[in-house]
Amino acid sequence: MPSETKAAETYVQKPKTLAELRAAIASGSTKATELADRYYDRIEAVNSRLNVYLSLTKERALAQAAKVDALAAKGDPLPPLAGIPVGIKDVLVMKGAPATAGSKILEGYRPPYDATAVAKLEAAGAVLLGKLNCDEFAMGSSTENSAYGPVRNPVDTERVPGGSSGGSAAAVAANLAVATLGSDTGGSIRQPASFCGVVGVLPTYGRVSRYGLIAFASSLDRVGPFAANVRDAATMLGVIAGHDPKDATSSSAPAPDYAAESDKPAEGLCIGVPSEYFAEGLDAEVRAAIEKGIAALKAAGCTVKPVSLPHTKYAVPTYYLIATAEASANLARFDGVRYGYRSPSSETLSAMYSHSRDEGFGAEVKRRILLGTYALSAGYYDAYYLKAQQVRRLLAEEFLRAFAEVDAIVTPTAPMPAFKLGEKTGDPLAMYLADIYTVTASLAGICGVTVPCGATKAGLPVGMQVLAAHLNEGTAFRVARAVEAMGL
Amino acid sequence: MTAKVTVEDVERVAELAHLELKPEEIPRMLHDLNAILDYVAELNELDTAGVAPLAQVSELETAGSASVLRADLPLPSLDRAAVMPQAPETDQVFFKVPKVIVR
Numbered sequence: 001m002p003s004e005t006k007a008a009e010t011y012v013q014k015p016k017t018l019a020e021l022r023a024a025i026a027s028g029s030t031k032a033t034e035l036a037d038r039y040y041d042r043i044e045a046v047n048s049r050l051n052v053y054l055s056l057t058k059e060r061a062l063a064q065a066a067k068v069d070a071l072a073a074k075g076d077p078l079p080p081l082a083g084i085p086v087g088i089k090d091v092l093v094m095k096g097a098p099a100t101a102g103s104k105i106l107e108g109y110r111p112p113y114d115a116t117a118v119a120k121l122e123a124a125g126a127v128l129l130g131k132l133n134c135d136e137f138a139m140g141s142s143t144e145n146s147a148y149g150p151v152r153n154p155v156d157t158e159r160v161p162g163g164s165s166g167g168s169a170a171a172v173a174a175n176l177a178v179a180t181l182g183s184d185t186g187g188s189i190r191q192p193a194s195f196c197g198v199v200g201v202l203p204t205y206g207r208v209s210r211y212g213l214i215a216f217a218s219s220l221d222r223v224g225p226f227a228a229n230v231r232d233a234a235t236m237l238g239v240i241a242g243h244d245p246k247d248a249t250s251s252s253a254p255a256p257d258y259a260a261e262s263d264k265p266a267e268g269l270c271i272g273v274p275s276e277y278f279a280e281g282l283d284a285e286v287r288a289a290i291e292k293g294i295a296a297l298k299a300a301g302c303t304v305k306p307v308s309l310p311h312t313k314y315a316v317p318t319y320y321l322i323a324t325a326e327a328s329a330n331l332a333r334f335d336g337v338r339y340g341y342r343s344p345s346s347e348t349l350s351a352m353y354s355h356s357r358d359e360g361f362g363a364e365v366k367r368r369i370l371l372g373t374y375a376l377s378a379g380y381y382d383a384y385y386l387k388a389q390q391v392r393r394l395l396a397e398e399f400l401r402a403f404a405e406v407d408a409i410v411t412p413t414a415p416m417p418a419f420k421l422g423e424k425t426g427d428p429l430a431m432y433l434a435d436i437y438t439v440t441a442s443l444a445g446i447c448g449v450t451v452p453c454g455a456t457k458a459g460l461p462v463g464m465q466v467l468a469a470h471l472n473e474g475t476a477f478r479v480a481r482a483v484e485a486m487g488l
Numbered sequence: 489m490t491a492k493v494t495v496e497d498v499e500r501v502a503e504l505a506h507l508e509l510k511p512e513e514i515p516r517m518l519h520d521l522n523a524i525l526d527y528v529a530e531l532n533e534l535d536t537a538g539v540a541p542l543a544q545v546s547e548l549e550t551a552g553s554a555s556v557l558r559a560d561l562p563l564p565s566l567d568r569a570a571v572m573p574q575a576p577e578t579d580q581v582f583f584k585v586p587k588v589i590v591r
Binding site: 109110111112113204205206219245248249251253311313314316317318320321328332335336337338339340341342346347348349350351352353354355357358361363366367369370371373374377384386387388389390391392393394396400428429432444445469470471 | 501541575576
């Protein structure tokens, strides 16, 4: 039967590598200012369709690009990201630029400082193009919870880009930035990387400073990069990693040269495959793609062996209790007093709080605040929040036992490829299950990388999740690099 | 842990969270909260007696997170002149809010 619906458009375009761009900028054959202009032209041309950028920071970007050009003209050594166009998820603050967190409650807010990860990127020469769309307060798995409209997947515009960092993943997939920053609380970097066919990194908890990240669930929140290839993602992590006195949970362990780590062969590494991640509910085409990836790792000289993570099925309920409890506390700060939206006509302070929050927050944010408040309320705390924290320890210890036997663990990143816009918006629980393979690492604090690993027959990308023990990002990059090299 | 949430519970929790839900928002929230709580009740299958709660992964020895807190010294904070313009209502020194108690 002939269909009247227009075939889905695709906007996929692969950015040049950091090495290529750096060489061109250093030699003077490409000017950083011209490169920034080209990116702004492409954003102008396609953003109305994809809704990736919420705001642009053109003045700041072009001033930074001019500085890079001046350095290059003098023949001075260039910093690692000199002139590289980068986008920032709109949950990380940039001084003077809008910071909405995808919420109406922060409309018009212009923070007076830079997030540490943002400042580090700029100190490394990056040209920060603008702020990227995301689910409201990073709560969602499809970017459909943004108060500013959904992001469309550049691979197929009828589908979601994943979430919550959907804008960050889509920007790299559509070459609207060479690399981007996102945040990952339960899968918000890894899952959209999988849906859009790009590389996404979950650094170890504490590896990248959370200073200037608008908080969702503080014991789980991480800042991490997206890029079009593993080595560039590793370079990005090398720039933003490191101790920050402004984040009390920041790790003081020195950050290695992740790009150099990613260059080491994966040969000889022992890879664990947990059967719990290949059980009921996994899409058959995703399974087939990941099994090809595992075969590729064997061909690259890795040893592959089964590992058991029997508490995996308890991770989603554990995650949603802990994350919502922390969110209910963190989001108490949005009260219409110090910044953001205030409901215009309230008689009393108490009514002003309630009206501002009711009018400013979207449905999913309210749902999670209510669930979290319920789980923390008198009479329920032990049964829900405490119970979840106990199971969190079981999940973390289970990973530590597995990593005593293997160097890395590989799994599908998500149980399905990118789904259609609107497909899961009516059922929050179905949406939560899109995070089933990612929340475990979030709870355990370990690191991971999502790397493209083939596609479905319809051409939808499949991502492999490579997990490694705390602070072992280098190992995850080596494994991801081997999968990438097979060109699946 | 299989408690059924009632309309009164939703209203009570909303009040605790300073969320004034519109009447038409309540049935959906009631339905969703019950569905989610039914689902998380799976955790009851696990015997966690004697398992210490894990609030922060920094507690794990291998996690490499900060184990030393910074010195407790007074340091300059953000400048008031940079902060106050973001407030919905301010005299540039204080945040202004509606009456706390209406007589």
